[in-house]
Every structure is written in C-alpha cells, then in structure tokens.
Amino acid sequence: xxxxIAIIALSAVLLAQAVAAVILLFAIRKKQAxxxxxxEPLEKIESVELxxxxxxxxxxxxxxxxxxxHVSVSFAPGHIVGIIGHTGSGxxxxxQMLNGLLRPESGRVLLNGKDIWEKPHRIVxxxxxxxxxxxxxxxxxxxxxxxxxxxxxxxxxxxxxEEIKERAERALRFVGLDRDVMEKxxxxxxxxxxxxxxxxxxxxxxxxxxxxxEPAAGLDPRGRDIIFEGIRxxxxxxxxxxxxxxxSMEDMASICDDLVVMDHARVLVSGPTxxxxxxxxxxxxxxxxxxxxxxxxxxxxxxxxxxxxxxxTVDRAVAELSRLLGRGEGAS
Amino acid sequence: MKGFTLGQFYPSDSIVHSLDPRAKMILTILYVxxxxxxxxxxxxxxLLAMTLALVLLSKVPLxxxxxxxxxxxxxxxxxxxxxVFWTRGEVLLWEWKFIHIYYEGVMNAVFMGVRILxxxxxxCVFLTYTTTPIVLTDAIEQLLKPLKxxxxxxxxxxxxMTIAMRFIPTLAEETDKIMSAQKARGAxxxxxxxxxxxxxxxxxxxxxxxxxxxxxxxxxxxMECRCYHGDKGRTRMTVLHYRWRDLVAVLxxxxxxxxxxxxxxxxxxxxx
Ligand SMILES: Nc1ncnc2c1ncn2[C@@H]1O[C@H](COP(=O)(O)OP(=O)(O)OP(=O)(O)O)[C@@H](O)[C@H]1O
Ligand SMILES: [Mg+2]
Numbered sequence: 301x302x303x304x305i306a307i308i309a310l311s312a313v314l315l316a317q318a319v320a321a322v323i324l325l326f327a328i329r330k331k332q333a334x335x336x337x338x339x340e341p342l343e344k345i346e347s348v349e350l351x352x353x354x355x356x357x358x359x360x361x362x363x364x365x366x367x368x369x370h371v372s373v374s375f376a377p378g379h380i381v382g383i384i385g386h387t388g389s390g391x392x393x394x395x396q397m398l399n400g401l402l403r404p405e406s407g408r409v410l411l412n413g414k415d416i417w418e419k420p421h422r423i424v425x426x427x428x429x430x431x432x433x434x435x436x437x438x439x440x441x442x443x444x445x446x447x448x449x450x451x452x453x454x455x456x457x458x459x460x461x462e463e464i465k466e467r468a469e470r471a472l473r474f475v476g477l478d479r480d481v482m483e484k485x486x487x488x489x490x491x492x493x494x495x496x497x498x499x500x501x502x503x504x505x506x507x508x509x510x511x512x513x514e515p516a517a518g519l520d521p522r523g524r525d526i527i528f529e530g531i532r533x534x535x536x537x538x539x540x541x542x543x544x545x546x547x548s549m550e551d552m553a554s555i556c557d558d559l560v561v562m563d564h565a566r567v568l569v570s571g572p573t574x575x576x577x578x579x580x581x582x583x584x585x586x587x588x589x590x591x592x593x594x595x596x597x598x599x600x601x602x603x604x605x606x607x608x609x610x611x612x613t614v615d616r617a618v619a620e621l622s623r624l625l626g627r628g629e630g631a632s
Numbered sequence: 633m634k635g636f637t638l639g640q641f642y643p644s645d646s647i648v649h650s651l652d653p654r655a656k657m658i659l660t661i662l663y664v665x666x667x668x669x670x671x672x673x674x675x676x677x678x679l680l681a682m683t684l685a686l687v688l689l690s691k692v693p694l695x696x697x698x699x700x701x702x703x704x705x706x707x708x709x710x711x712x713x714x715x716v717f718w719t720r721g722e723v724l725l726w727e728w729k730f731i732h733i734y735y736e737g738v739m740n741a742v743f744m745g746v747r748i749l750x751x752x753x754x755x756c757v758f759l760t761y762t763t764t765p766i767v768l769t770d771a772i773e774q775l776l777k778p779l780k781x782x783x784x785x786x787x788x789x790x791x792x793m794t795i796a797m798r799f800i801p802t803l804a805e806e807t808d809k810i811m812s813a814q815k816a817r818g819a820x821x822x823x824x825x826x827x828x829x830x831x832x833x834x835x836x837x838x839x840x841x842x843x844x845x846x847x848x849x850x851x852x853x854x855m856e857c858r859c860y861h862g863d864k865g866r867t868r869m870t871v872l873h874y875r876w877r878d879l880v881a882v883l884x885x886x887x888x889x890x891x892x893x894x895x896x897x898x899x900x901x902x903x904x
Binding site for chain 1: 788791792793794795796797798799800801802803804806807808809810811812813814815816817818819820834835838839840842843844845847848849851852855856860862
C-alpha cells in the first residue's frame with residue numbers, strides 16, 4: 301500500500317473521529333442527569349414487563365423516527381423468548397429499554413413490578429441484573445487479554461477478586477472458550493470467538509435476564525450451535541430469563557419457548573412458539589416466514605401426504621417423515 | 633447525527649444555492665470586507681438591508697437562521713456589555729458610582745452588535761445554509777490551486793477534509809454503539825474524581841482507536857483499488873463552471889461596497 305494514501309486515509313479518519321467524539325461528549329454531558337452512585341444490588345428479577353412504551357429517535361427534528369409505538373409486552377420468567385420482526389421494526393430499541401440504555405418517552409419498564417426509572421441513579425444496578433449483548437458486540441473489546449475483557453462487567457460490580465476470576469472462567473466455559481484463549485489478546489480472535497467472548501462478558505455478570513441481540517448473525521452453523529448451546533446451558537444452570545433477537549426462524553423454532561413478533565414499531569402478537577408458527581399468514585403480514593421445514597411439510601400435506609402439523613424443527617420433521625416412511629414400507 | 637454531513641445545509645432551489653461555490657467564497661470575503669467598512673448609521677442600514685435581501689433570496693426561513701444564532705448569543709451580549717461600560721466619550725448619559733455610560737459607548741455597542749450579527753448571518757447563508765461541505769472543500773481546493781506552485785499539498789488536504797466529512801456520522805454512530813456496549817456492562821462515565829473519570833474513558837477510547845485504524849486501512853486499500861493516485865491527471869465528475877449570474881452577484885456586492893463607502897461620507901449622527 302502506498303504510504304501517502306494511507307496517511308491521507310488515516311488523518312481523515314482520525315479527524316472525523318475527533319469531531320465525532322467531541323459531539324458525543326457534549327451529548328452525554330447533557331443526557332447524564334442523575335449521578336450514578338454505587339448502591340445496594342437489586343433483588344433477583346422474577347418478572348419483566350414493558351407497559352405502553354413510546355420511543356422516538358431524534359425527537360423534534362426532521363429525522364425523527366418513532367421506533368416504539370405504545371409497546372406493551374411481558375416475558376415469562378425462566379423462558380427463552382425470541383423477538384422477531386423485519387429489519388427496522390424496533391427490536392434492538394425494545395431490548396435497550398430493558399436495561400435502561402434508552403429511556404422511554406412515555407410508558408414504564410417494570411422489573412419485579414417496579415419502574416426502573418423511579419430511581420435513575422440506580423440504573424447501573426439494573427444493567428447488572430439485565431445483561432444485554434449488543435447487536436455488534438465486536439465493538440467492546442479493549443483489554444489485553446480475553447479474560448480481563450470478560451472481567452470488565454464483574455469488576456464494575458465491585459466483586460472480590462477471586463469471585464471475578466471465577467465468574468469469568470465460568471462464563472468462558474459456557475460459551476466453549478478454553479484456557480489458552482483466555483490469555484490471548486481479544487484482538488487476535490476469530491469472528492466467532494470474538495462473538496463468544498462478548499457473550500461471556502455479559503454472562504460473567506450472571507444476570508437474571510440475559511438479552512442477546514442477534515447473537516449468531518453472520519456465523520457458520522457450527523459457531524451458531526456453540527452459541528445457542530451456551531445460552532441453553534446458562535439458562536439451565538441459573539434459571540435466568542433469556543431474550544433472543546434473531547432473523548433465523550429455524551434457530552428460533554429450535555430454541556425458543558415463546559415468541560414476540562414485532563412489526564413497524566409495535567408488538568404484533570406474542571405467545572408460545574408453536575402457536576405463533578401455526579399462523580403463517582400473520583407472520584407473512586409482518587414480512588416474516590415460518591421455518592423452511594414447516595413450509596415443506598405444509599406442501600407435502602397439500603399433496604395429500606398425511607404429515608401432522610405443528611412441526612418446526614428439522615429433527616422433528618425427520619422423525620415424522622421416517623415414521624411415515626416406515627409405515628408406508630410396512631404396508632407395501 | 634444523520635443530518636451532520638450536510639452541516640446546516642438547507643436544501644432549496646434559490647439563486648444563492650445555484651451560485652458557483654467558488655464565487656460564493658469570493659462573495660463571502662467581499663461581504664466580510666463590507667461589514668468592516670461600515671462607519672455610520674446609514675452605512676449600517678444599507679448593510680442590514682443587503683443582508684436581509686440576501687436571506688430572502690436564499691429562501692432559508694428566518695426561523696432557522698435565528699435558531700442558528702443561539703450559540704453566539706453569549707458572545708454577543710458580552711461584547712455589548714464590554715462596549716457599553718468601557719468606552720469613554722464626551723456625552724455622558726448616565727452615571728452611578730464608578731459606572732459611566734457614554735453616548736459613544738452605546739452607539740459603539742449597537743454598531744458592534746449589528747456587525748457581529750451580520751457577519752455571522754452573511755457567512756452562514758453563503759457557506760453553510762446554501763452550500764454543502766463537500767462542495768465547499770471542492771471549491772477551496774480549486775481556489776487554492778495556485779499554491780501548488782510552492783508545493784503545498786492542496787489537493788491532499790482537500791481530499792482529507794472531504795473524507796473526514798463523509799466519515800463523521802459513521803464514526804459518531806460507532807462511538808455511540810461502543811459506549812452503549814460498555815454501559816451495558818456497567819461502565820460508569822460520570823462519577824468519581826477527574827482521574828477516575830479519565831480512566832473510565834479508556835474502555836471507549838481503545839475500541840475507537842482500533843476501529844479507526846481498521847477503517848483507515850480499509851479505506852486506503854479501497855482507494856488504491858479504485859486507482860486513486862493523487863490529482864495528477866485526475867478528472868472530475870462535476871466540473872465547476874462560472875456563469876453569468878456569478879459575475880453579476882460579485883458586481884452587485886462590489887456596488888454595495890461602493891454604496892457603503894459613499895454613505896460613510898455623510899456625517900450623520902455618531903461615526904465609529
Ligand atoms: N441511533 C439511531 N438513530 C436514529 N434512528 C435510529 C437509531 N437506531 C435505530 N433507529 C431507527 O429506529 C428504527 C428501529 O430500529 P431498530 O434498530 O430497533 O430495528 P431492529 O428491529 O433492531 O432492526 P434490525 O433487524 O435491522 O437490527 C429504525 O427505523 C431505525 O432506522
Ligand atoms: Mg437490531
């Protein structure tokens with residue numbers, strides 16, 4: 301690469317960065333009203349509910365976007381809940397309400413029935429209990445080793461040093477990263493490993509509500525399986541409520557107990573996964589599909605093959621088809 | 633954030649918008665000279681009328697211009713106060729203990745205030761409300777071209793500004809995301825002493841630098857892949873052309889300047 305082109309590019313980007321940083325610093329100074337002081341940790345979170353939430357980006361400007369429009373939804377404790385919807389439907393905005401990264405214009409965010417914005421100075425405590433893995437988690441790395449990076453959350457919780465270490469190790473085990481990765485620089489990881497490290501960074505806080513914004517987007521099937529397996533294990537060992545945003549109906553069918561369907565800044569419908577996937581017209585209206593295997597079985601049924609309905613995962617479809625084939629062979 | 637690349641650009645089809653950006657830069661310089669020429673109340677009146685005409689021609693709503701003036705309100709008031717209280721003159725208007733207010737001071741303050749206001753409104757209408765920053769850097773490059781003879785990297789500098797402008801919103805968005813990601817892990821940027829606060833910025837700054845370097849690297853590669861090789865033999869997609877209206881605008885402003893000089897000669901009222 302020619303040096304002078306690199307120099308132009310670098311100075312341009314750094315200049316832009318400096319301007320952007322200054323703008324944002326001014327923005328934070330305005331936004332951060334109540335000071336955040338260390339405080340008693342919150343009790344374990346049993347129920348999560350959003351009541352009539354409205355949120356607008358850039359309010360009062362020509363670029364105003366209503367991202368949440370009177371959204372009310374509650375999440376069953378201990379369930380894995382999927383949030384689906386076309387791009388721009390407000391999923392990421394919705395989950396940022398839950399840990400107080402965004403403050404609703406109107407409406408309430410209730411944890412155990414208490415509004416999190418009643419005591420704004422305790423919002424950090426809310427973030428420890430509701431762990432959010434952001435949509436592009438590659439952004440957050442900054443320490444020299446993966447282990448230290450994963451310890452960032454527990455360290456902010458001011459836990460004793462041994463406990464921090466123990467939690468970091470445990471979290472890394474959940475996502476299947478082993479000892480030799482722990483000592484590596486977080487910048488030397490592969491894409492899938494980075495993603496797993498970021499998830500571990502939130503799991504290390506041992507939140508009661510774990511929220512993952514597209515945890516598996518852009519990963520290969522194996523990477524995806526590892527992540528979903530880690531999430532299942534986390535839920536099994538802590539009893540946490542887990543919310544997952546994903547565009548893959550197949551993943552959602554296989555992992556989620558319940559689904560929340562979003563469409564144009566509203567919640568279209570929510571309920572158990574198998575009930576939602578029985579309404580393909582409704583999903584199509586929101587720009588979504590039912591899982592591919594379900595579509596396939598539906599086509600078979602229309603051709604007169606007696607497959608049973610309500611099958612959304614490949615495993616169950618295989619079982620069903622081999623049952624049918626087995627019987628068919630037996631008859632002939 | 634999204635509106636930032638456009639600066640305060642106000643899209644419209646007015647005559648001022650359609651002037652050549654180079655001409656607008658020249659006009660701005662002439663205009664600034666005009667504001668400094670004004671000496672008496674008649675000249676200032678002409679300046680005011682001229683600026684008002686400019687605003688009307690540009691079709692930028694007065695409301696938007698007034699809103700843009702809010703940040704300089706403090707500077708303006710400060711100048712007024714300093715001028716009123718610190719100018720010594722002959723005609724004493726009011727006196728109380730050590731405070732003396734002279735007629736000259738009041739007039740000076742008024743003139744100064746109008747001058748600052750007109751300066752800002754005029755330059756903003758020419759350079760920000762009716763011209764996008766990208767076009768402006770292009771114009772600067774063209775105007776400064778002669779400096780290449782003494783080996784100043786004019787083109788490179790303009791290129792850098794253009795790219796920076798393009799990247800500000802992207803990077804601001806990225807900074808926002810990094811901050812959210814760290815806040816989600818309990819990062820606290822606002823409590824503690826100065827040292828603690830400075831330290832709390834590290835989790836933002838390091839990812840920012842890393843991503844800036846990565847972006848710069850990608851950008852340089854992309855530029856080379858498109859055979860960017862500086863301005864030698866480089867042609868432009870949009871070539872700037874002077875048109876008649878540019879000349880007319882410049883001449884009109886020169887005429888106004890002459891008018892101001894003429895009006896300065898009438899010794900009416902206070903003369904600065
Ligand atoms: N920082 C922001 N500034 C302005 N508008 C935003 C911002 N973030 C999101 N939006 C807008 O708010 C709306 C909802 O965005 P959101 O990110 O919640 O969608 P999403 O459902 O997560 O989409 P995706 O599936 O693409 O991640 C979109 O129209 C988007 O353009
Ligand atoms: Mg999103």
